[in-house]
Amino acid sequence: MDKEITNIFGIRAIIEAIESGSTINKIYLQKGLRGNLYYELDKLIKQNKLATSLVPIEKLNRLSKNNNHQGAVAQISPIEFHDLETLIETTIGAKKTPLFLLLDQLSDVRNFGAIIRTAECTGVNGIVIQKNGSAPVNAETIKTSAGAAFKIPICKVDHIKDAIFLMQASDIKTVAATEKTEDLIYTVDLKQPTAIIMGSEDRGVNPSILKMVDKKAKLPLLGEIGSLNVSVACGAFLYETVRQRT
Helix, strand or coil: CCCEEEEECCCHHHHHHHHHHEEEEEEEEECCCCCCCHHHHHHHHHHHHHCCEEHHHHHHHHHHHHCCCCCCCEEECCCEECCHHHHHHHHHHHHHHHEEECCCCCHHHHHHHHHHHHHHCCCCCEEEEEECCCCCHHHHHHHHHCCCHHHCEEEECCCCCHHHHHHHHCCEEEEECCCCCCCEECCCCCCCCCEEEECCCCECCCHHHHHHCCCECCCCCCCHHHHCCCCHHHHHHHHHHHHHHH
């Protein structure tokens, strides 16, 4: 599977792409759009819970490489996203010990790509991201992942909490990476079915999510810096899982 990143532009073209079932990564809209055609697009965006961003016209000109975008440009995802519930059932049915990775509003595409690459190398069964507020799967993500984004299932959910509920209902233990605990990752049993949750670069895992998880764990920091890059921390968590399981 090797799809090029595709930008489509023009309100009618985007409406047709949505109605045809194309996987829309994100829609960029010019501030202040009006008119019946725009309202039709806006209705479809809300019905399908698509990620949008209001941007100045200069960005739209760059994305479309011309000025005939009518105030709207959509990025078609280069990958097909998977249904999380189906993926969980398939993984359990294959008699594998499930290992999932949940990313709570990670926003940097390079970190995202690096995490996808490490996840594929460590046997993660699937990565879960949130529909809104998460880094997109774009050209830079694909490049940084060294193509791993085409090899590992990626799922989108309305909220990471939805994924946590599904994991827990399937007897998959949820483990959040956070400094707000005394437990080191090395003391956590990762041989059982596990979903590891990594937070955003600036604020970590959301406090409301920390209240839901089965376990919280951290890495020891022996220097003066108070935190690790999220992709590095994720790699340490995943390889501790590999160590325990091999």
